[in-house]
Amino acid sequence: MSGFTEQRQRMVDRYKRAGYIKSKRVEEAINAVPRELFMDKRYRDYAYHDQPFPIPGDGRQTISAPYMYPVTYEPLKLQPGQRFLEIGTGSGYGAAIARELVDSSGLVVTVEINPETYRFARENLTKAGYNDVEVILGDGTLGYPELAPYDAVSITASTPDIPPPIYQQMAQQSRLIAPVGNPGHYGQDLLLYERFGAESSKRKLMSVVYVPLIGKYGFPG
Numbered sequence: 001m002s003g004f005t006e007q008r009q010r011m012v013d014r015y016k017r018a019g020y021i022k023s024k025r026v027e028e029a030i031n032a033v034p035r036e037l038f039m040d041k042r043y044r045d046y047a048y049h050d051q052p053f054p055i056p057g058d059g060r061q062t063i064s065a066p067y068m069y070p071v072t073y074e075p076l077k078l079q080p081g082q083r084f085l086e087i088g089t090g091s092g093y094g095a096a097i098a099r100e101l102v103d104s105s106g107l108v109v110t111v112e113i114n115p116e117t118y119r120f121a122r123e124n125l126t127k128a129g130y131n132d133v134e135v136i137l138g139d140g141t142l143g144y145p146e147l148a149p150y151d152a153v154s155i156t157a158s159t160p161d162i163p164p165p166i167y168q169q170m171a172q173q174s175r176l177i178a179p180v181g182n183p184g185h186y187g188q189d190l191l192l193y194e195r196f197g198a199e200s201s202k203r204k205l206m207s208v209v210y211v212p213l214i215g216k217y218g219f220p221g
């Protein structure tokens, strides 16, 4: 099998052709992060396969399929200097890509509810050299008011609806992406919300299958 760097480049080319990667910025961010460092050891060889893989936790955690990151980050349009909140740290891979996009002048806050997954993500981010991501152990349905407001939010677990505290922590001009709908194989709607002051819009990007969001405004754990 070819090396990880070559596999990563091939994945990026594949996602450009498929239309998942549209911008140079997202392309460079994905190219900058070694996904193999965010995989469970057992699955490391499959880091560049187009599917999710289990990670440490209580059996419900995964590193999302790699195309979900461009699918999420292209419409969020993250810019250097922006403040980004991720709910569901998982492996830490999504936080690392966000860090590349907002760069060191911005802020990445990511919240994980499972202690074992939280430890896994912290280790991965440190190994990969991302020492300035704020990784928080807690219930992400409450957002993280201490560092609000956020210019962009990504919820990476299926949610019955957008948790009210998260709305409150969004900047006047901001975007949010979340898979909304019941967990399970029938899938959810990946929704993009855009807020312009008092106005907002919502549109469906695609159907997806994510693990459930638990916690106060999530599904019963």
Ligand code: SAH
Pocket (backbone or CB within 6 Å): 057, 060, 061, 062, 063, 064, 087, 088, 089, 090, 091, 092, 093, 094, 095, 111, 112, 113, 114, 117, 138, 139, 140, 141, 156, 157, 211, 212, 213, 214, 215, 216, 218
């Ligand atoms: N973004 C991740 C994938 C996340 S999988 C990555 O890049 O690897 C979804 C994660 O959401 C799981 O780790 C799960 O434990 C976590 N989760 C579920 N409910 C949560 C909640 N209320 N708050 C924070 N994290 C939650």
